[in-house]
Amino acid sequence: QVQLVESGGRLVKPGGSLRLSCATSGFTFSDYFMTWIRQPPGRGLEWVSHITNSAAGSRQNYADSVKGRFTISRDNAKTSLHLQMNSLRAEDTAVYFCARVSRISLVHLDSWGQGTLVTVSS
Amino acid sequence: QSVLTQPPSVSGAPGQRVTISCTGSTSNIGAGHAVHWYQQLPGTAPKVLIYGNMNRPSGVPDRFSGSKSGTSASLAITGLQAEDEADYFCQSYDTSLSGYVFGTGTKVTVL
Numbered sequence: 001q002v003q004l005v006e007s008g009g010r011l012v013k014p015g016g017s018l019r020l021s022c023a024t025s026g027f028t029f030s031d032y033f034m035t036w037i038r039q040p041p042g043r044g045l046e047w048v049s050h051i052t053n054s055a056a057g058s059r060q061n062y063a064d065s066v067k068g069r070f071t072i073s074r075d076n077a078k079t080s081l082h083l084q085m086n087s088l089r090a091e092d093t094a095v096y097f098c099a100r101v102s103r104i105s106l107v108h109l110d111s112w113g114q115g116t117l118v119t120v121s122s
Numbered sequence: 123q124s125v126l127t128q129p130p131s132v133s134g135a136p137g138q139r140v141t142i143s144c145t146g147s148t149s150n151i152g153a154g155h156a157v158h159w160y161q162q163l164p165g166t167a168p169k170v171l172i173y174g175n176m177n178r179p180s181g182v183p184d185r186f187s188g189s190k191s192g193t194s195a196s197l198a199i200t201g202l203q204a205e206d207e208a209d210y211f212c213q214s215y216d217t218s219l220s221g222y223v224f225g226t227g228t229k230v231t232v233l
Contacts, residue, residue, distance in 0.1 A: 045168065047224075063221055097167055104173065104174070109125055109213075112169070114167055
């Protein structure tokens with residue numbers, strides 16, 4: 001079955017960097033758009049970034065709040081998704097979810113990982 | 123900052139019907155982009171309940187239904203059950219932002 005497993009979250013100081021990974025299995029990873037969604041503690045969901053599939057040019061897009069600081073990438077050979085996070089701020093503290101974008105709508109997220117917690121604090 | 127607005131909370135007795143609204147604008151829902159709904163149980167990842175305004179993935183009970191009109195959408199839960207106590211989020215695409223947008227979230231309480 002479809003599985004997404006995030007890793008890499010930890011406590012980091014403001015201004016620091018972190019790389020999140022999402023290991024996937026159970027589907028043809030290269031066929032799907034993928035996305036990162038985050039949820040600050042006790043709050044709602046926020047789209048962070050998404051990347052299209054290879055057929056669509058592996059194009060990336062970012063929320064304004066992370067543009068210029070975060071970089072999304074994918075490794076189709078290793079069926080994994082990554083998020084490089086630089087210049088981290090306190091407001092980046094959140095659980096980060098990796099999610100698969102449905103091929104039906106190209107918007108809704110039909111599979112999610114369990115999330116990894118990133119805490120930015122001195 | 124959420125672009126789609128939902129009521130913070132709704133509640134109902136078991137067996138009752140509750141609805142959750144999701145209000146957007148002319149750059150997202152009003153631009154014709156579909157609305158999708160997620161259920162998030164405490165301590166777990168969200169799960170899609172409704173996609174494409176009104177479609178249910180296999181396994182989602184038909185007690186859940188969705189609709190869309192103009193710049194708004196709604197999720198209805200009929201025959202409310204204790205297991206429906208959760209947070210619910212709507213989602214769409216925003217043309218101006220060139221990205222996905224989520225609702226503010228609604229906590230459903232079963233009395």
